Amino acid sequence: MVVGASLAGLRAAERLRKEGFRGELIVMGSEEHLPYDRPPLSKELLKGEREAGDIALRGGAEVDAEWLLGETAAGLDLSARVIRTESGRALSFDGLVIATGSAPRRLPNLDPELPGIFELRTLEHSLELRTHLRRSPHLLVVGCGFIGVEVASTARALGAEVTVVSLDPPLAIAGELISGVCAAMLADHGVNLHIGRTVAEVLGDDRFEGVVLDNGTRIEADLALVAVGAAPVTGWLEGSGLELNNGVLCDSSCAAIGVENVVAAGDVARWPNPVFDSAPMRIEHWTNAVEQGSAAALTLLNGSGPDTVYAPVPSFWSDHFGTRLQSVGLPALADETTVVDGSLEERRFVAACRRDGRLVGAITYGMPRGLLKYRLALARGEPSAPEASLAS
Amino acid sequence: MRIIVDRDLCDLHGQCVLTAPDIFRFDDEGELQYLPEVEGEMAARAESAASVCPTGAIEIKP
Incomplete structure (x- = not known):
């Protein structure tokens, strides 16, 4: 049984079959769609360059599994080995892959139920926002992570006025150096930036009309996108006996701690990555969903052990304002980031990220070739990070 | 196996x-070369490389 029908769940199902699993295989997901690719939701799909039918994930239609779509898991009974669904079904299983992903964090005063306030996680969210963006509105983006920056870029390209409000600097996960470059990029593209600020008050009763910031600045806008990060979807696992702490706690092979035949993968899984010492981490990147889905499936079949340890060098990318940011390792851990190639002024460079003098990652705008040697060094395990903590 | x-x-x-740097590489012009x-x-x-291709551009065939 695979719970979660997105990237990690699909790659887990594929790996189970590839490794020769011949039993019944059910993949359950709360969305009505076969697995689709989420990165285009803030870019090509939102912009109108691609349509819903263009973003199906490869392999979704081919894998030999029963798809239970539009069905949401509501509870897990580990002693009976049964999953209860919101529609009242009880599904028994022998082995379980938990791949329920993450859901957008919400802010108490910015309720997506109010017309004009949006969040971005699903195909429907993207298409709805796209419809509104076609009217050249003033869009307020709350949050300045990958989704905030990418939507700001797309909305500017579509002719919208864009204002960003964020407590954290842009792309904080990429480190201070990138934050500075990205802030300059946003400003150059006409985005109004309010960094270090929060929303104190929302204007409008029946629909969103704007905000007042914590410093008293009043901003009138037509739409708001709340993009302040995501939280792992573990509500359905409360009380099940699984160890939950910012995700499902797993061993280094992605097996859930303390139970038999349950593994987790993707945004929802938190495991100790040997590349970065022993502190468990949770990684929301696309590449991790692919690799961890596959790794967790192998663990489900073969058990935890030296042959199933999941030790990836994480990587991410983000396309915005006509350029691409890419990283290997965990730049967020760095206390020192040094440009080693290219130039900051041209916004085309490679930077090495170190913590206490040890390599923890590398990051680039526009020079992907420059990442390889750092990726190899990290994979060889040359230097590891002391007490890696990715608390988000 | 063939790589396409x-x-x-x-x-x-x-x-x-x-x-998979032993199979795929960028040449001096920045173009992708592969075995x-x-x-x-x-x-x-x-196959691992194909699975992490963000655009699904790599196919591995027998």
Whole structure:
């Protein structure tokens, strides 16, 4: 049984079959769609360059599994080995892959139920926002992570006025150096930036009309996108006996701690990555969903052990304002980031990220070739990070 | 196993280069180059590289 029908769940199902699993295989997901690719939701799909039918994930239609779509898991009974669904079904299983992903964090005063306030996680969210963006509105983006920056870029390209409000600097996960470059990029593209600020008050009763910031600045806008990060979807696992702490706690092979035949993968899984010492981490990147889905499936079949340890060098990318940011390792851990190639002024460079003098990652705008040697060094395990903590 | 890269889909992310640098590489012009046929261990790495291609541009065929 695979719970979660997105990237990690699909790659887990594929790996189970590839490794020769011949039993019944059910993949359950709360969305009505076969697995689709989420990165285009803030870019090509939102912009109108691609349509819903263009973003199906490869392999979704081919894998030999029963798809239970539009069905949401509501509870897990580990002693009976049964999953209860919101529609009242009880599904028994022998082995379980938990791949329920993450859901957008919400802010108490910015309720997506109010017309004009949006969040971005699903195909429907993207298409709805796209419809509104076609009217050249003033869009307020709350949050300045990958989704905030990418939507700001797309909305500017579509002719919208864009204002960003964020407590954290842009792309904080990429480190201070990138934050500075990205802030300059946003400003150059006409985005109004309010960094270090929060929303104190929302204007409008029946629909969103704007905000007042914590410093008293009043901003009138037509739409708001709340993009302040995501939280792992573990509500359905409360009380099940699984160890939950910012995700499902797993061993280094992605097996859930303390139970038999349950593994987790993707945004929802938190495991100790040997590349970065022993502190468990949770990684929301696309590449991790692919690799961890596959790794967790192998663990489900073969058990935890030296042959199933999941030790990836994480990587991410983000396309915005006509350029691409890419990283290997965990730049967020760095206390020192040094440009080693290219130039900051041209916004085309490679930077090495170190913590206490040890390599923890590398990051680039526009020079992907420059990442390889750092990726190899990290994979060889040359230097590891002391007490890696990715608390988000 | 044969490796086929759809050049129209390839967006030069380089995830394949990072995953299997013995099979995929960027040349001096920044173009992607790769071995057209691989076997055994290398074929498994080529499949890993295909799975992390963000645009699904890499196909591995028997």
